[in-house]
Amino acid sequence: MTITWQTSSSAGSVVQYAPFGGGNEELVLSATGEERAFVDGGNASGTRLIHHATLRELRPGEKIAYRVGDPVSRAWSERFWFFHKRSPEQIRAGPPLRMIAVCDVGHSDSTGVLDLVRAEVHGVDGADADVAEARPDLLVHCGDFAYDLDSRDGRTGDRYMDDIQPIAAYVPYMVSPGNHERAYNFSHYKARFRMPGVGAETETQNHYYSLDIGPVHLVAWNSEVFFWGEYFDAAYVNKMYDWLEADLAAANANRAKTPWIVVHGHRPMYCAKATKGYAYAAEEESRRGGWFTRAITSGKRALGLGKKHNHADDKPTCSWTNEAVRRGIPSWCEDEYRDGALGACGAREATEFLGEASASASASESQRSIFPIEELFYDHGVDLHFNGHEHDYVRYYPAYRDEVAGGENVTFERYVNPHATVHITTGSGGNEEMDSGAKFPNPPSRGRCTHDDAAAWCAFQSGWGPKKKSGRSADFTYGVVSVDGDGTSLEWRQYSAYDKGLEIDRFRIETSAHGPFKDRIRRGGGTTVDAAARP
Ligand SMILES: [Fe+2]
Known part of the structure; x- marks a missing residue:
């Protein structure tokens, strides 16, 4: 279990703890963590001291009382408690x-x-x-x-x-x-x-x-990878x-x-609401726009925000952002996928984006994307x-x-x-x-x-x-x-x-x-x- 807390000036990073015995027991165990200075990127460039300490060798399901602070200055938090993670056996025998x-x-x-x-x-x-x-x-x-x-x-x-x-x-x-x-x-x-x-x-x-x-x-x-x-x-x-x-x-x-x-x-x-022929205009747009890095760097533009695209079957889909999360980045080798055999385009794409010398030619047309998370x-x-x-x-x-x-x-x-x-x-x-x-x-x-x-x-x-x-x-x-x-x-x-x-x-x-x-x-x-x- 890792405990995290913040101080405004530098201080020790200690958690004192013990099995919970009603609230006033002596906290006889201690764990020393680390303090990291974090500087905000805003105009004030404020510095925060953020502490993390990990408590190890706790028993499954055990209730632990603890406080955090600095033993030198004797500045301590109030007391808190938590239950350590229950074992699968405890969950089978107890509440879900x-x-x-x-x-x-x-x-x-x-x-x-x-x-x-x-x-x-x-x-x-x-x-x-x-x-x-x-x-x-x-x-x-x-x-x-x-x-x-x-x-x-x-x-x-x-x-x-x-x-x-x-x-x-x-x-x-x-x-x-x-x-x-x-x-x-x-x-x-x-x-x-x-x-x-x-x-x-x-x-x-x-x-x-x-x-x-x-x-x-x-x-x-991290679903943000397709947008920033x-x-x-x-x-x-x-x-x-x-x-x-x-x-x-x-x-x-x-x-x-x-x-x-x-x-x-x-x-x-x-x-909740599907729209026909709207989503995933990315395919055409991104083919024009260049390779993957350029596509996600230019974000919405490359993903075709606001552009209409008529799917062959014109079935209802969600918005372009949903589709980007679902299917990742579109492949630029659509024709090769359709033919069922990846050629020069597929080879270049695989080398460029996947770090692989070859790509699977088995992907169906509907899978033609890089990083298809839903698949x-x-x-x-x-x-x-x-x-x-x-x-x-x-x-x-x-x-x-x-x-x-x-x-x-x-x-x-x-x-x-x-x-x-x-x-x-x-x-x-x-x-x-x-x-x-x-x-x-x-x-x-x-x-x-x-x-x-x-x-x-x-x-x-x-x-x-x-x-x-x-x-x-x-x-x-x-x-x-x-x-x-x-x-x-x-x-x-x-x-x-x-x-x-x-x-x-x-x-x-x-x-x-x-x-x-x-x-x-x-x-x-x-x-x-x-x-x-x-x-
Ligand atoms: Fe959000």
Whole structure:
């Protein structure tokens, strides 16, 4: 367990701790960490001292009391506590793994969600009762913090870290990066958090990493790589893609022990509203624009923002940003892919971007892209992918290549043996970009996806389109994911701060055979979505 804290002047980096014995025990153990000076890139160039210390050799499931500070000056924090990560056996024998999933949480306008999450951690009465039966094992925040961590010379970020202390001091606060962290090459994000992989042989600076927790292999990836070419070049994306591929392959080999693969990143692949013939104009544009580095450096222009493109089959798709996340960067060798044999173009592309002497000629036309993340998820059977960025909650049916994939038996409430990854947008943590109830008295839109042009894969939404000035309030919400220790069932519930903690959605994924989806389909079952599940 790594503890992180901040001081305004240089100080020691020590955590004193002990097994929790009621609150007043002597903290007989200590761990010495490190202090890093972080200089903000803004005009004030303020320096913050950020401390990280790792506590090792803790027993699974053990409750630990601790404080942080400097033994020389005897300046200490108040006492906090946390439960160390439970073992798979403890989760099988005890309550399910419980994970809070929320993205897009601001310093302003987010108190409703943060108050509810604090109650999840400490109990509704806030009395620090031992709520082990119901407490979350961890919280995942998939991008867009504070709005923004660097705003007001970093003071907004400081306030935000204060906001989350009553949560993050007690429960692991796991992160992935969003577009609002991009300032000064994501420097606040890199400095203020400490995720697995930092300091390891493969240094990823919190951008991507994975860990096993009970029945779940949890993966964070950096969906911003396709949008900020000034920070992420082809070599960077190639390295992350190779890491992701190897990580998912290893996780697949370990399914007997850790059955679920759950991935989070900031930007969603799917959307509530699909539009015909709009997305992925990138193909033509980027062919004209040059090679990959130039394409992502020029960002939106290269990805064809606003340009119309008529797909051959003219099927509905999401926006160009969703498509970029789903399919990566388009290949420039479309003709060769179509012919089924890669020639000079494919060879050059492979050498230039993938660092390989040859490319696979087996990719079908619909796969013709570099870094096709959705294909990776499909090939390795990622069970659940959740995101933010869009400031709403949207739950989707299992989907693949812009189509509903169905499963053995998919109803509105239960997805039994789905045939593709289930995506969820849980990007309504609350922030100043959303229309709060104070400004718009009409309640948020909420329910099954019945709006005009609802995408076929859209099952349920709450607060869809809150930035459209529709006259409706946004719905500030968060998700709670419960995973049974035996690996067969994952339940997602969404709670609304607008309605003071009301549960607004609940569904389950039930899977008897985890693994690559093509194997699951071969094992049998239909590919249907229950007609009654559709509006
Ligand atoms: Fe975002």
